[in-house]
Structures are given as C-alpha cells and as structure tokens.
Amino acid sequence: EAGVTQSPTHLIKTRGQQATLRCSPISGHTSVYWYQQALGLGLQFLLWYDEGEERNRGNFPPRFSGRQFPNYSSELNVNALELEDSALYLCASSFEGSGSPLHFGNGTRLTVT
C-alpha cells in the first residue's frame, strides 16, 4: 500500500513569492492534515480538510491556504513568502472518524531566501 506522498521534496523561493505544495493521501483516507515543522518549534497544526471542506485551521495568517480535490489530494499555498516560512511542511492523512491515527508523508522542505 502506497503511503502519503508529497511533492516537491525541496522548494526554494524568494521572499514575496508564492509556494504551492502538493499531497496525495493513502488510498481510502478522506481527511488531510497539514503541519509546519520549523527548527526549534516542533510540529504546528496548519489546516485540516475533509470531504473537500476546510474543517479547522491553526494559528497561522490567511496567506496560508489550501484546498482538497475530489480525489482527496490536497494543495497548500503560501502567499507573500517570508523568511520565517522556511520549514518542513508535512502532510498527513487518516480515515474519517475520531480515533483514526494520522499517517505522515516525508514532507516538502521549503527554503525562503
């Protein structure tokens, strides 16, 4: 069974540009979660999508946004990039319903210069 896949693996952008990160969940999983892992800050919850709808978002500015497609894959967009957006962005998927554990991809390393 294929795991959660993310692309690209690495992304280098300049301050002020936009970044688009992509995620394909495990087959059968309908929920997708995005987390940011910045150096020294641990994993911070960004966004949760289920059945194409945004269900919850963490304490991040509106320039962090995303969507979920009918095939349950997801996209994270970061506009007006700032230097502090440099981090590992992790996508996870799970079955719908409480108690289903999250399975993570290997992330996209975003570097903003």
Added chain:
Amino acid sequence: QKEVEQDPGPLSVPEGAIVSLNCTYSNSAFQYFMWYRQYSRKGPELLMYTYSSGNKEDGRFTAQVDKSSKYISLFIRDSQPSDSATYLCAMSGYNNAGNMLTFGGGTRLMVKP
C-alpha cells in the same frame, strides 16, 4: 505552558539498554495517544497508538497511558543503534477537531554501539 510537554534530550544510551521516554499533558479532553518516530529528513512514522488509559506492547516497544496523572510513556527494550531518532508523543480527542494531533516537542535519542 505548552499543552504537551516533552523533554527534548538528547538522551544517550548504550546499545541494549532499556529506554524510557515520557510526556505530560494538561488537557483532560485528550483520549487518543500516539508515539511517532522521526528520522532525520523524514516524516514522522507511527509507532504506537493507544486509547484511554492502559498498556500496549508491540515487539520491543511498550506504551503506557495514565490519564489520572496526565502522563504517557514509551519504553524501548534492547535498544539498537537503528532506534536513534527523534521520538514525538502526540494526542487527540477534542470534540469537533477530527483527528488533529497536538504534539510534544520531541526527544532526541542516541543509541551508541
């Protein structure tokens, strides 16, 4: 105060030692408890998953949850150099939050041959 506290380490042990990793938390709403292992430049990998209080064993790994003390532990028996990684505790169970996880900051473990 963070919702989930975890000693960052690093924790250095000789090969074959028993390792004890711990987390404390403050929110009594948490019902599902997980341990993830993260190797450098990789995403977190689910190791153990428990619901409510009690013990769970899987090979060399044992997870314990004490909800009355808001304290969870992961024990690794016969530790191996390949166990060297960062270990993250995570919890979920909020109403209307799906399976969104709140993470500890991670403990870096080094097992020396």
